[in-house]
Amino acid sequence: MKELTFVGLGLNDxxxxxxxxxxxxxxxxxxxxxxxxxxxxEFSLKRFEDLAGKKVTLLSRRDLEEANGEAVLKAAENxxxxxxxxxxxxxATTHISLRIEAEKxxxxxxxxxxxxxxxxxxxxxxxxNYKFGKTVTIPFPENSSETPYNVIAQNKxxxxxxLCLLDLKADEQRxxxxxxxxxxxxxxxxxxxxxxxxxxxxxxxxxxxxxANPALKADWAGELLKYDFxxxxxxxxxxxxxxxxxxxxxxxxxxxxxxxxxMVK
Amino acid sequence: MKELTFVGLGLNDxxxxxxxxxxxxxxxxxxxxxxxxxxxxEFSLKRFEDLAGKKVTLLSRRDLEEANGEAVLKAAENxxxxxxxxxxxxxATTHISLRIEAEKxxxxxxxxxxxxxxxxxxxxxxxxNYKFGKTVTIPFPENSSETPYNVIAQNKxxxxxxLCLLDLKADEQRxxxxxxxxxxxxxxxxxxxxxxxxxxxxxxxxxxxxxANPALKADWAGELLKYDFxxxxxxxxxxxxxxxxxxxxxxxxxxxxxxxxxMVK
Numbered sequence: 040m041k042e043l044t045f046v047g048l049g050l051n052d053x054x055x056x057x058x059x060x061x062x063x064x065x066x067x068x069x070x071x072x073x074x075x076x077x078x079x080x081e082f083s084l085k086r087f088e089d090l091a092g093k094k095v096t097l098l099s100r101r102d103l104e105e106a107n108g109e110a111v112l113k114a115a116e117n118x119x120x121x122x123x124x125x126x127x128x129x130x131a132t133t134h135i136s137l138r139i140e141a142e143k144x145x146x147x148x149x150x151x152x153x154x155x156x157x158x159x160x161x162x163x164x165x166x167x168n169y170k171f172g173k174t175v176t177i178p179f180p181e182n183s184s185e186t187p188y189n190v191i192a193q194n195k196x197x198x199x200x201x202l203c204l205l206d207l208k209a210d211e212q213r214x215x216x217x218x219x220x221x222x223x224x225x226x227x228x229x230x231x232x233x234x235x236x237x238x239x240x241x242x243x244x245x246x247x248x249x250x251a252n253p254a255l256k257a258d259w260a261g262e263l264l265k266y267d268f269x270x271x272x273x274x275x276x277x278x279x280x281x282x283x284x285x286x287x288x289x290x291x292x293x294x295x296x297x298x299x300x301x302m303v304k
Numbered sequence: 305m306k307e308l309t310f311v312g313l314g315l316n317d318x319x320x321x322x323x324x325x326x327x328x329x330x331x332x333x334x335x336x337x338x339x340x341x342x343x344x345x346e347f348s349l350k351r352f353e354d355l356a357g358k359k360v361t362l363l364s365r366r367d368l369e370e371a372n373g374e375a376v377l378k379a380a381e382n383x384x385x386x387x388x389x390x391x392x393x394x395x396a397t398t399h400i401s402l403r404i405e406a407e408k409x410x411x412x413x414x415x416x417x418x419x420x421x422x423x424x425x426x427x428x429x430x431x432x433n434y435k436f437g438k439t440v441t442i443p444f445p446e447n448s449s450e451t452p453y454n455v456i457a458q459n460k461x462x463x464x465x466x467l468c469l470l471d472l473k474a475d476e477q478r479x480x481x482x483x484x485x486x487x488x489x490x491x492x493x494x495x496x497x498x499x500x501x502x503x504x505x506x507x508x509x510x511x512x513x514x515x516a517n518p519a520l521k522a523d524w525a526g527e528l529l530k531y532d533f534x535x536x537x538x539x540x541x542x543x544x545x546x547x548x549x550x551x552x553x554x555x556x557x558x559x560x561x562x563x564x565x566x567m568v569k
Contacts, residue, residue: 047419049322049417049419050417052324053323054322054323054324054327055322055323055324055417056322056323057314057319057320057321057322057323057418057419058318058319058320058321058322058323058326058355059317059319059320061323062319090323127419127420127423127424127427128427129426129427129428129430130423130426130427130433131433135430135549135553136549138430138553138557139430139552139553139556139557142556142557143556149516150424150427150428152314152315152320152419152423152424152427152513152514153322153419154312154314154322154392154417154418154419154420155392155419155420155423157423157433158392158395158417158420158422158423159392159415159417161394161395162392162393162394162395162415162417163394163415165394165400165403165404168395168396168422168439169438169439169440169441170438171438171439172437172438173434173435173436173437173462173464174433174434174436175434176434193462197438197458199438248417249417251414284400284401287404288400288403288404291404291407291408292403292404292407
């Protein structure tokens with residue numbers, strides 16, 4: 040059996056994986072894992088190996104991107120291989136070339152899905168999923184760009200919310216914070232004066248979604264800069280037009296200012 | 305302890321839940337479940353109860369929407385209650401009023417996330433998540449509307465992909481199919497002649513994502529009408545501009561026509 044199964048680890052720690060994913064791991068001939076494409080803040084490889092009853096080979100960015108996962112492909116050519124990845128596989132665009140290469144070599148590929156930070160942040164916020172426009176990532180300062188600001192502006196023009204992922208390099212322990220993301224957008228505002236993100240703009244910050252103590256706070260951007268979200272990973276949402284129930288959710292669940300009710304359309 | 309934990313069941317069957325969600329269920333004082341907001345095609349309540357070692361109270365749409373989950377709130381006022389829902393909680397906008405009501409009554413609420421059909425379909429398709437615009441639901445014929453067609457047109461104008469969810473009433477065993485969704489959009493095209501969805505438009509259909517035998521097929525809409533996707537649940541994607549790797553993924557993983565390579569931007 041030539042088989043490669045991509046299994047999502049879900050969120051936060053070793054218990055984020057689905058029961059099915061754990062079963063697939065237990066039954067695999069070889070088990071690989073990468074932990075650099077996202078951060079599972081309370082994950083322990085030792086506890087995972089105990090839970091699965093399997094030894095896991097941890098792969099680096101170099102193993103998967105420069106060597107294009109050759110070790111994984113070799114294992115899959117000789118049995119059932121599992122590659123465990125944070126969140127839900129392929130949502131972050133990585134590893135798709137590995138999947139295509141496996142199929143070209145006659146290896147059957149499958150996916151066992153996991154919880155994704157993208158749907159989890161939206162669900163936690165209480166905002167309606169179908170009112171989100173394009174998602175964008177705010178990059179580290181050395182790659183700074185006006186694109187995220189412009190995406191927020193374009194979504195807002197259509198009344199849509201924007202989910203902003205914050206850049207991270209988990210293998211270098213570098214994580215952009217809500218504070219840095221806001222600063223980056225406000226600096227574009229100072230240059231362009233388009234008014235899409237000012238210190239009076241409503242924003243929602245989230246941190247450690249999927250853990251036992253996630254942070255969620257909605258406030259005007261200038262106020263949100265002062266809020267302590269704690270450790271990574273963090274993300275940001277810029278709401279567009281608010282439905283009555285969305286405003287209630289932000290007030291009740293995210294501590295938003297009560298005069299938000301006046302913004303309901 | 306007054307506590308209400310919303311736990312995602314993830315996809316397809318009783319093994320879609322996260323290990324953490326299963327632990328929460330095992331430790332709860334009372335366990336409720338709804339299965340009407342989405343379809344888990346191979347789910348067995350009996351097998352779930354065996355896995356969790358708990359009796360589960362199944363709730364209807366009436367219990368949760370007309371009675372606003374009073375039974376759940378009562379249980380949470382007297383201990384730790386768990387409400388199990390398909391997919392990832394709150395992604396489908398339902399139950400948020402129950403969460404707000406619980407918080408108003410001094411009940412602590414938490415979420416244990418699960419895999420969502422939304423990120424799973426995107427991941428399975430091989431298309432890049434950050435290139436999707438607004439998501440839309442194609443309604444049943446009796447509620448037909450030009451909105452889905454217009455959302456696809458607006459996303460395309462910005463080069464963005466559109467995920468179309470297909471309406472379902474799981475409690476009535478009614479599920480819109482890829483074929484019916486396409487027919488609905490093509491009938492808007494015949495009326496408006498705007499050219500956003502014609503029989504020559506590229507579309508991607510998916511079915512039973514998260515199961516052991518998901519269907520995925522990319523083709524021109526006129527051809528896709530002839531494809532047999534099997535049982536529900538199903539969904540549709542209309543790609544915008546394609547990146548080189550996205551075209552390769554559609555050709556290799558979704559059997560798309562090879563001349564798609566000429567559409568890469």
